[in-house]
Amino acid sequence: MEVLVQKFGGTSVQTAENRIHVINHIKDGIDSNYKIVVVVSALGRKPDPYATDTLLDLVSFPAHYNSNRELDLLMSCGEIISSVLLTNDLKRHNISSIALTGAQAGFVTSDDFTKAKIKQVHPERIQHEFETHDVIVITGFQGGTKRGEITTIGRGGSDTTAAAIGASLEAERIEIFTDVSGIMTADPRVVAQARSLDIVTYDEICNLAYQGAKVVHPRAVEIAMQARIPMRVRSTYSMAPGTLVTLSKMRESNINDSRQLMTGIAHMSEITQIRVEMKDEAHDHQSSVFKAMAEAGISVDFINISPTSVVYTIPHTLTDKAIHILESMDYNPGITRHCAKVSAVGAGMAGVPGVASKIVGALTNKGVQILQSADSHTTIWVLIHDKDLKVAVNALHDVFGLGYEFNHGQE
Secondary structure, eight states: EEEEEEEEEETTTSSHHHHHHHHHHHHHHHTTEEEEEEEEEEEESSSSSSHHHHHTTTTTSSSSSHHHHHHHHHHHHHHHHHHHHHHHHHTTTTOEEEEOOOTTEEEOOSSOOTSSOOOOOOHHHHHHHHTTTTTEESSSSSEEETTOOOOEEOHHHHHHHHHHHHHHHHHHHEEEEESSSOOBOOOTTTTTTOOOSSSSEHHHHHHHHHOOOSSOOHHHHHHHHHHTTEEEEETTOOOOOEEEEEEOOOHHOOOOOOOOOOOOOEEEEEEEEEEEEEESOOHHHHHHHHHHHHTOOOOEEEEEEETTEEEEEEEEHHHHHHHHHHTTTTTOEEEEEEEEEEEEEEETTTTOHHHHHOOOOHHTTOOOOOOEEEEEESSEEEEEEGGGHHHHHEEEEHHHHHHHGGTTOOO
C-alpha cells in the first residue's frame, strides 16, 4: 500500500468552490493508486468565523481567564470543523473517507498546552481505516496526551502534522498545498520578477523558512528530511507539480546547476537592533545580557559579540521591555528601530569566493546602508533599515539572476 499525504491550508478548505479544487487533487492521488491522508487547517483566516484567531477572540484573547488547557480545547475546534466539512464533501463525491482528530490519528504529545511537542505517532488506527476507506482526513495542529487531554502544537502545526504522519507511514510523498504555485525566489508582493522554483534542497527551504519565507514551516521540512521523504509545495488551484523539496537538486533533476549561486531571497521586517557597550572586558558581562533576555522570554537573533560590546536584534514589539531590563542593569543601550533582515540563501554559494562582495556592491549601488551582517555556508544575512527593504530585496534578486527573464536564457 502506497500512501500520499496532502496538507491543505485554511483558505483551501474555506469555501465550497475552493474545496472542489481540493477534491480534484485528492481524486488525482486516488487515480494514481494511492491511499490518501489529508491534513487540514482551520477554515480561512481571521476574521472568518472558524479561523483559529477568530475563535480566540470569543474569549477576548489575550485578556482571558482560561487556562492554556481550555484554550487548546477552543483552538482545536477549527480543524475539527474543517475535517468534518471536507469529509462530507468527499462522501458527496462518492469518495470513501473518514474524519479523525489528531489524537484519534495517533498523535501523542507532551502536556505543554498551546505549544505541545509531538512525542510519538501511532499510525495503527490510520492503517486500519485504510482497509475500508481511500481517504482519511485528519485535523492538523493538534494531538492528545497519554491522559486524553487535547493539545495544540503551535503555529505551523498543520505542516508539522503532515510531515510527522508521512514519516510514521513511510509515505511516498508529502504535498503541501498553498495559495501560490510553489516556493518562490522571493516574496512576489515585493519582487515583481519572483518566480516559482522547480526544485530546492531541504536545507535551502529550511533556511528560507526560518528567514521569513512562510510557504512551509521549517519544522515540517526537518521531519521530512530526517525521514528522507520527498516533499512538494503546490498550488491548490492548479494541477502543476509545484516545487520539489529533496536532498540533492542535481541527483533529482539530473543536471548540474552549480552556476546558480542563490536559490532565493527571504526577508523579515519589524526588527530592532540593540547595541550594548560593555563596562569592561569581563566575559560575565556579555553573558549577563543574554541571560537577562532569556529570563524575560525575549528571543534574540543576529548576534555579534566583541570584547567591548554585544549587538543583537529582537522583535520590535519587545523593544521597550528590553530597554527597561538593560537600563535596570545600568547599561545605556543603543537602539535602532525599524530594521529589516534580508537573507540570501543558496547551496551553490558554499565555498565560492566573491559572494559577499557581490551582495555589498549591489546594496551599496542602491544606497542601502548595511547595519550588520553574518554568514553561514549557505546563507548570508544583512540587517538594513526597514525603509530600504523593497529596494534591497530587488537588488539582490537581480544581481544573482533569480528572475524569470534570466532563467529563460536572457542573460
